[in-house]
Amino acid sequence: GQQLNQSPQSMFIQEGEDVSMNCTSSSIFNTWLWYKQDPGEGPVLLIALYKAGELTSNGRLTAQFGITRKDSFLNISASIPSDVGIYFCAGQNTDKLIFGTGTRLQVFP
Amino acid sequence: KAGVTQTPRYLIKTRGQQVTLSCSPISGHRSVSWYQQTPGQGLQFLFEYFSETQRNKGNFPGRFSGRQFSNSRSEMNVSTLELGDSALYLCASSEETGFSSYEQYFGPGTRLTVT
Numbered sequence: 001g002q003q004l005n006q007s008p009q010s011m012f013i014q015e016g017e018d019v020s021m022n023c024t025s026s027s028i029f030n031t032w033l034w035y036k037q038d039p040g041e042g043p044v045l046l047i048a049l050y051k052a053g054e055l056t057s058n059g060r061l062t063a064q065f066g067i068t069r070k071d072s073f074l075n076i077s078a079s080i081p082s083d084v085g086i087y088f089c090a091g092q093n094t095d096k097l098i099f100g101t102g103t104r105l106q107v108f109p
Numbered sequence: 110k111a112g113v114t115q116t117p118r119y120l121i122k123t124r125g126q127q128v129t130l131s132c133s134p135i136s137g138h139r140s141v142s143w144y145q146q147t148p149g150q151g152l153q154f155l156f157e158y159f160s161e162t163q164r165n166k167g168n169f170p171g172r173f174s175g176r177q178f179s180n181s182r183s184e185m186n187v188s189t190l191e192l193g194d195s196a197l198y199l200c201a202s203s204e205e206t207g208f209s210s211y212e213q214y215f216g217p218g219t220r221l222t223v224t
Contacts, residue, residue, distance in 0.1 A: 001150055001153040001154075003150075003151050040217075041217050042113070042199050042217050043152075043199070043215045044215070045213070045215075048211070095157070096154050096167070099144075101151055
């Protein structure tokens, strides 16, 4: 099945550091969503983006809808241990959401 | 508001059997989507139901089917289980109001193991 390319695949950072990850596609999307998934749980919606160039924040999280509409970025500032998990992007194409391959984040104290 | 609930949380079945999974969406949400999540293929879209009708379908064989009831609750059925059907099955619900229709909220999933 189709998946979007996310990078990096995994990150190991120290508490307090900032984190950046991105998602790219060969297709244009009208909506970008970012989710976080903890082990054994379903993904939790973090941020939704609806307009090219849009920059949206949710606490320490900031996401951007790329100008080309083929990419999106997520930044986490001043990481804390509870940021550990897998982050997924999702793009809306026609009537479906297509998910990225995920970025696994580990935060060390 | 209560979140999306899925039952059961864990299930072990034998190859060849069939299974039914249940999903109750967030109150007021009328769209329910189902996804299969595996380490190799990630999150793959199965199908979406809205007002008791299947509106979208992913690329899965006919062994995978679903339905939605008038109260928006949904069930998913997999017949003639194969080992490769072992996965986390996630249900997500969304409102049908403008842009928010694509803000899907997930349940905790049902972990299906086929032996």
